[in-house]
Every structure is written in structure tokens, then in C-alpha cells.
Amino acid sequence: MTAASRPVPATAPSPLDIDTLRTHLGPDADAFALDLRAECDSTNSVLIQRAPADDGRVPVVACELQTAGRGRRGRQWQAWSGASLTFSAMWRFPVGAPVPAGLSLVAGIAVATVLENAGVAGVELKWPNDIQVHGRKLGGILVELASARQVAAVVGIGLNLSLPGEASIPGRSDVTALDQVIDELPSREALLADLLRVQRSLFDTYANSGFAAFQGAWNQRNAYADLPVRLIGETDSLEGICLGVDVDGALRLQTDTGLRRVLAGDVSLRAAG
């Protein structure tokens, strides 16, 4: 389905309900410390500033409306109350685990898995942190280290559930929402529960086995597989054919001067040519 072919819902979904969320989490509910809010600046900021003590549970903050949601490279993350799922969780890893190099990529695989299980076709991953469906951005992931002292990473995820009228987002034909690409929208509680559960399982494997266990799953969903791309950094850019990710999550680019590997950094990836 394209963005234009389905109407935007007239009413916003109701707020997240903690009992419904716990029901969807089932026996896993006690593994998470859930904090559901109507409004906050940024769910990543809440967790980073609060730095919850380690009681064995995964701290989670979800909110209806972020007033200062942010994305990578200092970009603003714009979301509409009730029309998005915005949440963050703080994941603690054993000392020496391969964090955070591939974490954003593994989080992307977790989101893609949940969406595919919910019936979304054509989910693609744009290195390092975008979730796309048929070339349009459905969501993004922001990984931030909570503290230099501990191996704790805050993984924030924003997913568009529905978009406001096309007229209110001029120039954003590159954006889509879940209600445009799925026949039956799952409840936000069901979606959040699945996202938490699948992340927990995949991050466990990641901590034990490293990114190599996920290389194939990421490359299968590579939005730019074998296509010309441009990587834009702070001061320079690099063009080449996108060959997917390496065993450690580095992006492999076939450039005019040979094969280059780029580790996740302050770069954006664009189609080129």
C-alpha cells in the first residue's frame, strides 16, 4: 500500500495501558521495569538522566508525546501524540561484550522481525539505524551509552503508527507509517511487548556471540544491497557500491579505490548515482 492509498485514522489510539502491556508480556513482564508517561522530553534522556539502579530488570520508558525527541547526528525526531510508538530501554551487558558497535544493527533486526511477524512485507534496514518499508522510513533507532562507567546502553525506538495529513508534512514523501503497510494494526501494547521480548532475546545472543551471528539477517534486509550509495560525514563523503555489513557490523563499500569498511559513526547514508 502507498501512503496516499489509505486514509489517515480520524481518531488517535488511546494511551498505553500498563495492565494490557503486562498481559502481552506474559511471563516476561517481571523482566521489565515499566514507566509509561503521557509526556516527556525524550525517553532516551529520561533513562540517561535517571540512571536506574540495577535491580535485574530492564528499565523501560515509553511516552505518548516527546517534546524533545531526538535522532542521530543531533537531528530532531518528530512524532505525533498517539500516532507513534516512542520508547527506550536500558540494556546492561557483561563487561567485554561487543557494545555498542553492532547494537543498533541488532535492534534493527529485532524491529524488522516483529514487523514481519505482524504481517508487514518489504521491511528493509538502512545502515546503521533506519527501519524502512519499500524505501520509506517507518522508524528509527538511537543508541546511546548511559554511562562511561558501566556497560549499559539506552536503545530508543520510534515507529510511525499513522501519519498526520500529507499536507502537514511537506516534502516528507520518504516517510511511511504502520497503518499504511499492514492490514490489521496491532495494539501498541502488543507491539511494544513484542519489541521488548525480541530485543531481549537477540541482545542476549549478541552479548554472547557478537555481531557475526546477525550478519546474514542484516544483509538479507539491506535496503541498499548492491546499489550505489554516498556516506556523508562531518567533513567528507565516500561513494561506492553498498556490499552490506561485515562480521563486526562495519559497512562494506566497493569504491573506485578498493574495498572500504566504515564503522558506525557520525555518518548518513544516501542513494547515489
Ligand SMILES: O=C(O)CCCC[C@@H]1SC[C@@H]2NC(=O)N[C@@H]21
Ligand atoms: O532516526 C533516527 O535518527 C533515530 C530516531 C530515534 C527516535 C527514538 S523515539 C524514542 C527515543 N527517544 C528519543 O529522543 N529518540 C529515540
